[in-house]
Every structure is written in structure tokens, then in C-alpha cells.
Amino acid sequence: MTESSDDVSRIHKRYTLTTFTPTSHYVSLAISIAVACVIVAVSYINYFKSPGQLMYAIPIAIGVLVVTQLLDPKILKTEYSKSIHMSAFGTLLWLVTILCGILSSYVFSKPELLPVYITEGMFLFASFRIAIFTSVLGAKLKTAWIVCLLQPLAVFLAFVPTNMWVPMLSDPKAIEYGIVFCVLGSIWTLLSDRIAGSGKLSSTHAFLQAYLAAWTNDDPVPMESLMEKRSEPSKVSTFQILFKTTNQDCRLVIPDLHPGPFHPIGGSNIPYLIYKNLDSSAMVMHSISDHALNLPSKSQVDLYITSLQKNLKIQQGSKSTKPVTIQVNKARTTGLLFDKTAVLILSLSPHGMEDIPYYIKSDLEQYGKNRGYERVLIVDSHNAMGKEIEKLDADDLLNAAKSTLDTLITKETLPLEVGYANSENLNFQADDLGPGKVAIMCFKIGDEKFFLAWADANNMLNGLREEIASHFSKIGYNFLEICTSDTHYKARTAKNKHGYFEFGSLSKAPDVTSWFTDLAKKAEQTTSPTSYELLESETNVKVMGGNQLELYSKSLDNAMRITQAFLLITTGFFIYTMF
Structure with a gap:
């Protein structure tokens, strides 16, 4: 009889991963703006070698970031707070890519690769958005692909000098890296949604979305609908x-x-x-x-x-x-x-x-x-x-x-x-x-x-x-x-x-x-x-019944194992790009 209690505990344990999100979207807004400022500053100092342009580039980049943060929830029909949290994590990934690129360029004495890492970080941000759009926000994969570049590309165009747009966006390595990251995000979406449920749960992501709606928004309707059907x-x-x-x-x-x-x-x-x-x-x-x-x-x-x-x-x-x-x-x-x-x-x-x-x-x-x-x-x-x-x-x-x-x-x-x-x-x-x-x-x-x-x-x-x-x-x-x-x-x-x-x-x-x-x-x-x-x-x-909670618990466990595997693959490929 206690197995179902363990199942609920495991579901909550998976949910605790979301507690890394700041408690207030204002904190995430501050983080995203601060990180965007650092991205622009680092890029102009280490990549474009023109720190004097920062006084113009930073305000424009921040303005575009804030506008796209307002557009995301309107397009995807989701809460503004989720858009802000996603933006904060995405810009952090972008910054990490740029900083690792600087380190890699110095270690391997290849300064000509520096612009690639700005573009790579943009695509990594986009692939992260694909994963979040489909799993947490419930967007279709096609929609996620269409919208994924909205914010990263807009910010990119806002701070990168216009004469660098074409060479940086047409760089074969940058395009290759970007496609690989976005494809990995898409494959993860398909596997974690369909395969994780082992055929018994039609959509693991639908359960996750219903769970989060209940837990974070006090909206029980989607979850109750799922559960009553299986009761x-x-x-x-x-x-x-x-x-x-x-x-x-x-x-x-x-x-x-x-x-x-x-x-x-x-x-x-x-x-x-x-x-x-x-x-x-x-x-x-x-x-x-x-x-x-x-x-x-x-x-x-x-x-x-x-x-x-x-x-x-x-x-x-x-x-x-x-x-x-x-x-x-x-x-x-x-x-x-x-x-x-x-x-x-x-x-x-x-x-x-x-x-x-x-x-x-x-x-x-x-x-x-x-x-x-x-x-x-x-x-x-x-x-x-x-x-x-x-x-x-x-x-x-x-x-x-x-x-x-x-x-x-x-x-x-x-x-x-x-x-x-x-x-x-x-x-x-x-x-x-x-x-x-x-x-x-x-x-x-x-x-x-x-x-x-x-x-x-x-x-x-x-x-x-x-x-x-x-x-x-x-x-x-x-x-x-x-x-x-x-x-x-x-x-x-x-x-x-x-x-x-x-x-x-x-x-x-x-x-x-x-x-x-x-x-x-x-x-x-x-x-x-x-x-x-x-x-x-x-x-x-x-x-x-006991089987229902066991199904949800095992599906989330399977999804987590798939996620861990893809994180290892993505990290491995990311390290490869540094060489």
C-alpha cells in the first residue's frame, strides 16, 4: 500500500528541479538584463575590440530583450513570468558559451574563431527555447522551431555591428553547430514526450504541463481531467x-x-x-x-x-x-x-x-x-x-x-x-x-x-x-x-x-x-x-488506484533518464566545439 506514496514522493522530487527558478519573475528579469549587459560588454571588449561602442550597444540590446520578453507570452499564450524565467536561463547559456569560447581561443591560440562562439551561443539559447516551449509550455514542435530564434536572433542583431551580421550568420561552423543543437533539442522533445510514457501515457509533457499548472498556478482542471479518465x-x-x-x-x-x-x-x-x-x-x-x-x-x-x-x-x-x-x-x-x-x-x-x-x-x-x-x-x-x-x-x-x-x-x-x-x-x-x-x-x-x-x-x-x-x-x-x-x-x-x-x-x-x-x-x-x-x-x-501514480512516476523517471543522456550528449558536443 505504501508504493503509491513513494510514487508521489518521486513526482515531487522531479518537481523540485523547477525550484531553481527564482521565486519572483522580477529577479529573473534583473538577471536577464544583467547577463545581457555582460554578453554585450564581453563581446565588444574581446570580440569586436571596440569598447567605445558599448554606450550605444547595451541600451539597444536591453530594449530588444525586454520587447521580445513581452512578445513571447503573447505568441505562445503563456504567462509573462515563464517568459522571463526562460530568458534568464537562456541568456546565461549564451554567456557561458561566449566565456568558454574566449578561454578556448586563448588556450588554442585561435582568435579567428571568436565570432563563432557568439553565434553558437545564440543557437544554444534557441535550442533551449525549443525544449522549454514543447515540454513546459505545450507548444507544438513546428511552432517551437518558428519562434525559437525570435529572442536570441533579435538580441544578436541588436548588439552585433551590422557589418558583422552576414559573415557571422553565414559561417559554416556556426550554422553546423546551431543545427546540431536545435536537432538535439527536437529529438529530446520527441523521445521524452512519447517514449518516456512507454506507450501507456500518450504524452509525458501533457502530464508535466498539467502538474505545473496545478502546483504553480492552482489550476486543477487539466490534471483532474487526466486523472479522472484513468480512475x-x-x-x-x-x-x-x-x-x-x-x-x-x-x-x-x-x-x-x-x-x-x-x-x-x-x-x-x-x-x-x-x-x-x-x-x-x-x-x-x-x-x-x-x-x-x-x-x-x-x-x-x-x-x-x-x-x-x-x-x-x-x-x-x-x-x-x-x-x-x-x-x-x-x-x-x-x-x-x-x-x-x-x-x-x-x-x-x-x-x-x-x-x-x-x-x-x-x-x-x-x-x-x-x-x-x-x-x-x-x-x-x-x-x-x-x-x-x-x-x-x-x-x-x-x-x-x-x-x-x-x-x-x-x-x-x-x-x-x-x-x-x-x-x-x-x-x-x-x-x-x-x-x-x-x-x-x-x-x-x-x-x-x-x-x-x-x-x-x-x-x-x-x-x-x-x-x-x-x-x-x-x-x-x-x-x-x-x-x-x-x-x-x-x-x-x-x-x-x-x-x-x-x-x-x-x-x-x-x-x-x-x-x-x-x-x-x-x-x-x-x-x-x-x-x-x-x-x-x-x-x-x-x-x-495505485497504478496511475506509478505510471506518472515511471514516465517522469524515464523522461529524466532521457534528459540526462541528452545533457551528456549536448555537453560533449559543446566541449567539442571549443576545440
């Missing part, structure tokens, strides 16, 4: 434990869905949407699930949310056992028993892990039936960052959970009181939290009170859970666990290998413990006798 129908169950009190109703919700795949696609913000749909008085837990159970589009999300109003009441009562916590090596399980329904919360914190393997769920459900339980509801607390769970740790979780079930069934059931508080009225901002922020539930069972915390977050910083638990212990509160919703909502773009900010990476631990302490006191004050209802709803929706 498969499935029946999804959702369990709710509705606590009905005189003060406020509240719920524990365990959906058989996984948030994701990433903001703002499909069900990436599904925990908050459930939370709001249930009157902002719910704690939406992470079930044992992975990205195979993502909802691919807004239409499927709407269908699922609507279904939550149609529930079947399958159990009711007013008593529960006191919680049981069992630790086996790194693994920890906390359990509560409501009549014949057990709720188990699994964690490896502070050691961390990825999504819990699915076999643990099936094993525990069968084990529970063998012990006389009607059902076992399992929560992945998702409260510490880690890699794919190792078999030894997974087995420890399974053993701890089985021991918890064995102990729970021997416990006395006692009258239950519940209190709930959320952060709706707390005035704080945290970009490592989803819009549901944080909440806490107080269970008074017999003569003791226990606190279960929740954060609408994508996992947690390792050790934060322990700091919260330690603080609660110091103030005399029984802390059960903190669970995250594993939301894939993002308040702002995270340029890191995860693609998100885990809870505690931006929020400070003292602030976090303060938030939960305040909520615990409010929940304690609202505690009152309760009855509960166990509700179940089933919905027929489309889910992404």
Missing part, C-alpha cells in the same frame, strides 16, 4: 462516532479515503471539507490507506461529501472502557472500546513512518472478529516523519494492536462524558496547518479524564508529539495521542523534497503546546454526559 470505480466506507452531549455534538471520523494526491487536485483538502460539512465539530482521522484511494477530481469530492448526510446507524450506547496503551519496541497502540467496536490508534512516533501497510488492517479486523469484536476501526496517527515502514516495525505495530484488543475486552465499561474544543476562535496563523487547524477531545471515563488531540496537517515534525505529551503530563493531564489528518492542502508552496510543510516545521513547539493546552482546558469545561452513535455511510466514487 476506477470503488465503494468507499466512512465511519463516524457521533458523541451527543448537552453542550455540543462532536465526532470522530474515519474515512476509507486518502487525502491527495497534492494541492489543489481532487481530495487533497478532503479532511477540511469533511470537517466543515460536519459543522466544524469533527476530528477527521487518517485511516489505513494510501494514495491509491485518492479522489481524482472535484466532482468526485462533491459526490463523496454529499453522501456523508446519508448514514446508517449501526450501534449506539453511553459507555466505554478506559483507554489502553501498549508499547512494543518503537510501536505504540492506544485503544478505546465502545460496546463491541474497538478504535485503535497506531503510532511509531518519534521514529516516524509512511502510511501503514494494508495487511495490518486486514489482520487486525480478522483478529478482532476471532475475539468477539463486531468491528475494529484503525487510525494511522501519522504523527512523525519517516520512510516506508520496515517489516519489523510493522509486525511490532500488529503485535501491540493485538495485545491492546486482548486487554480492552477484559476492561469494565463505564459511563462516558465527552468535551470538545477547536481552534475556530483561536487567533493564530500557521502555514504548516490546513484550514481545520487543531482540535482536542476530552473523554471522562469513570473518574479520569483523557485527551485526544488532532491537527489538520500533513504529518508532524519528529519529536513534537513527545513535547506535547510531556507538557500535558506536567500539568496533570492524561494525554492519549495526537493524530494528523494527513491533509495535502498547502497554505504556500514548499520548495523541498516533500512538497509540503509538516506540522512543527514552521510552528514553534512552545506555541503548539500552548494551543493544545488552551483547547484542553476548554474541552474539559464543556465535558458532559454523552450518548454515542456509530454511523456508517457507503459511497460509489472513482478513486485513482
Whole structure:
């Protein structure tokens, strides 16, 4: 079950290559202008030997550069910022070519080759534009060839003396180098787009463009369209434990869905949407699930949310056992028993892990039936960052959970009181939290009170859970666990290998413990006798399935391997031209 999580991580890893782009197009604009100035200055000092003309050549070159930066997005129907970023990288390639040419001319004592490198740099800039036009901007290859020379050639004509135009542009070596660079860029485009998908994905570039539109422009439509076409129908169950009190109703919700795949696609913000749909008085837990159970589009999300109003009441009562916590090596399980329904919360914190393997769920459900339980509801607390769970740790979780079930069934059931508080009225901002922020539930069972915390977050910083638990212990509160919703909502773009900010990476631990302490006191004050209802709803929706994300991940991996090969070939040919 964790393979799809790895696939999403690999897709994000490929995306991080784009984080080399400056965060602001103003920075790229400044870079492109500065580099253009250097290109002109170096050319006039080392190539044309007439530095006195710089005062005329530089302003003209900059003017032409800026005008062509405005023309590109109009011709290609793309954002101005992309044109500027592309211009910055392209002029850098041109400058590197010129500087390497100067070095080569001095090393091999061939000053007559100097003009070739200005023209070669122009063509290298053009070939770079072909690659970006077709892969990132979605232009057809014919269009890319027509437009690729627009900016490089215009800048070339702007600063190169008119008497040098014909000899420099008709130089056989320059033309040969230019054709080779542009052909290499074109072949890369065809191979990385068609071959990388191994025949199963019609266009790798179309996926890349949809991904970037969603990730950078918050436009989910192209990506959702791709994903929904490949999604498969499935029946999804959702369990709710509705606590009905005189003060406020509240719920524990365990959906058989996984948030994701990433903001703002499909069900990436599904925990908050459930939370709001249930009157902002719910704690939406992470079930044992992975990205195979993502909802691919807004239409499927709407269908699922609507279904939550149609529930079947399958159990009711007013008593529960006191919680049981069992630790086996790194693994920890906390359990509560409501009549014949057990709720188990699994964690490896502070050691961390990825999504819990699915076999643990099936094993525990069968084990529970063998012990006389009607059902076992399992929560992945998702409260510490880690890699794919190792078999030894997974087995420890399974053993701890089985021991918890064995102990729970021997416990006395006692009258239950519940209190709930959320952060709706707390005035704080945290970009490592989803819009549901944080909440806490107080269970008074017999003569003791226990606190279960929740954060609408994508996992947690390792050790934060322990700091919260330690603080609660110091103030005399029984802390059960903190669970995250594993939301894939993002308040702002995270340029890191995860693609998100885990809870505690931006929020400070003292602030976090303060938030939960305040909520615990409010929940304690609202505690009152309760009855509960166990509700179940089933919905027929489309889910992404594991193969879809694997296909995207492998296609991008293949495209990256093709790209690396062509970079080596292009670099090798570039070095050859220096000789």
C-alpha cells in the first residue's frame, strides 16, 4: 500500500528541479538584463575590440530583450513570468558559451574563431527555447522551431555591428553547430514526450504541463481531467462516532479515503471539507490507506461529501472502557472500546513512518472478529516523519494492536462524558496547518479524564508529539495521542523534497503546546454526559488506484533518464566545439 506514496514522493522530487527558478519573475528579469549587459560588454571588449561602442550597444540590446520578453507570452499564450524565467536561463547559456569560447581561443591560440562562439551561443539559447516551449509550455514542435530564434536572433542583431551580421550568420561552423543543437533539442522533445510514457501515457509533457499548472498556478482542471479518465470505480466506507452531549455534538471520523494526491487536485483538502460539512465539530482521522484511494477530481469530492448526510446507524450506547496503551519496541497502540467496536490508534512516533501497510488492517479486523469484536476501526496517527515502514516495525505495530484488543475486552465499561474544543476562535496563523487547524477531545471515563488531540496537517515534525505529551503530563493531564489528518492542502508552496510543510516545521513547539493546552482546558469545561452513535455511510466514487501514480512516476523517471543522456550528449558536443 505504501508504493503509491513513494510514487508521489518521486513526482515531487522531479518537481523540485523547477525550484531553481527564482521565486519572483522580477529577479529573473534583473538577471536577464544583467547577463545581457555582460554578453554585450564581453563581446565588444574581446570580440569586436571596440569598447567605445558599448554606450550605444547595451541600451539597444536591453530594449530588444525586454520587447521580445513581452512578445513571447503573447505568441505562445503563456504567462509573462515563464517568459522571463526562460530568458534568464537562456541568456546565461549564451554567456557561458561566449566565456568558454574566449578561454578556448586563448588556450588554442585561435582568435579567428571568436565570432563563432557568439553565434553558437545564440543557437544554444534557441535550442533551449525549443525544449522549454514543447515540454513546459505545450507548444507544438513546428511552432517551437518558428519562434525559437525570435529572442536570441533579435538580441544578436541588436548588439552585433551590422557589418558583422552576414559573415557571422553565414559561417559554416556556426550554422553546423546551431543545427546540431536545435536537432538535439527536437529529438529530446520527441523521445521524452512519447517514449518516456512507454506507450501507456500518450504524452509525458501533457502530464508535466498539467502538474505545473496545478502546483504553480492552482489550476486543477487539466490534471483532474487526466486523472479522472484513468480512475476506477470503488465503494468507499466512512465511519463516524457521533458523541451527543448537552453542550455540543462532536465526532470522530474515519474515512476509507486518502487525502491527495497534492494541492489543489481532487481530495487533497478532503479532511477540511469533511470537517466543515460536519459543522466544524469533527476530528477527521487518517485511516489505513494510501494514495491509491485518492479522489481524482472535484466532482468526485462533491459526490463523496454529499453522501456523508446519508448514514446508517449501526450501534449506539453511553459507555466505554478506559483507554489502553501498549508499547512494543518503537510501536505504540492506544485503544478505546465502545460496546463491541474497538478504535485503535497506531503510532511509531518519534521514529516516524509512511502510511501503514494494508495487511495490518486486514489482520487486525480478522483478529478482532476471532475475539468477539463486531468491528475494529484503525487510525494511522501519522504523527512523525519517516520512510516506508520496515517489516519489523510493522509486525511490532500488529503485535501491540493485538495485545491492546486482548486487554480492552477484559476492561469494565463505564459511563462516558465527552468535551470538545477547536481552534475556530483561536487567533493564530500557521502555514504548516490546513484550514481545520487543531482540535482536542476530552473523554471522562469513570473518574479520569483523557485527551485526544488532532491537527489538520500533513504529518508532524519528529519529536513534537513527545513535547506535547510531556507538557500535558506536567500539568496533570492524561494525554492519549495526537493524530494528523494527513491533509495535502498547502497554505504556500514548499520548495523541498516533500512538497509540503509538516506540522512543527514552521510552528514553534512552545506555541503548539500552548494551543493544545488552551483547547484542553476548554474541552474539559464543556465535558458532559454523552450518548454515542456509530454511523456508517457507503459511497460509489472513482478513486485513482495505485497504478496511475506509478505510471506518472515511471514516465517522469524515464523522461529524466532521457534528459540526462541528452545533457551528456549536448555537453560533449559543446566541449567539442571549443576545440
